Amino acid sequence: MFRDRIDAAKQLAIKLKNKKIENGIVLAVPRGGVPVGYEIAKSLHLPLEVFLSKKIGHPNNPEFAIGSVTLSGIIVNENTMNADQDYIIRQSKKIQGELKERFKIFMDGKRPTDLKRKTVILTDDGVATGSTLISAVEAIRKSSPKKIIIAVPLSPPETASKLKQIVDEFICLATPFDFLGVAQYYYNFSQVEDKEVIQILKQASNRQENVIQ
Missing domain, CATH: 3.30.1310.20 (PRTase-like)
Structure with a gap:
């Protein structure tokens, strides 16, 4: 069980810190993936964007x-x-x-980042069927990234097996056999509103500008 999305994200960030991430970017699936993506991006000092589909x-x-x-x-x-x-x-x-x-x-009017030769970390607050992430990976591949990493807190075992086959690295904290839905594995799984997503992305943008300066 995870306390909340921040708790899950911090655990993922620890796993990712052991990787050599060069020229990286974090892409988060809104809305629930954005708080997760923010913590990962902050920990690894990487930019954060949303991936929409x-x-x-x-x-x-x-x-x-x-x-x-x-x-x-x-x-x-x-x-x-x-x-x-x-x-x-x-x-x-x-x-x-x-x-x-x-x-x-x-993204406050910003254009999507060119993913060519980037190490892309794709994240969400959990996975059920995996259809969203599978489509996302297929779309991202067309941009010729250097590497695609999926980092998620949890997934059913069968979905995890599918996702492992389509990315360079798959990081998942839990693959419960009795998977009942993403929300069941969080003590706090409050809904993330658009307003919160905008605020988080603004914070990420400001933080990245400070890093560059």
Whole structure:
């Protein structure tokens, strides 16, 4: 059990400090991943950004994901259930516009960092199916980073096995066989609001500017 996201993040940071992180950046999945990412970035003296993505729902069943959209592009699942290509393109453009606006708000107008030759630490407050992180890794790979590390507090064993296969390093503090959902392993798992995300990212930006100076 973790006391809260900060407790989990500090434990992850200890594991990551043993790694040789060169030219690194921390990418956090909002909203719950941002407090985790902040503590990791602070401990390792690295910049912090959010990684945004959103699923494309099937036209006849919006809950069924036929792909996902990130700031850098579109990832379409092999099984699109015969969804119309025009629909996929329209939805992708619409979602990408929403993500760009959201990134602008979260990152105070800054542009996403070029990840080429970067060591990317991708984090969240926990993993269930892993679909978000799998899509994120696929998108990040297209930017030609030097290395991708996933660092998360917990994951079901089967998801952990999948994630290990797609990244250079996978760091996970707990893989409980009786996984019941991420929230069950935190004493305090209060919801993180957009306002808090913006505040944390602002603190991270100010801290990084001081480091550079």
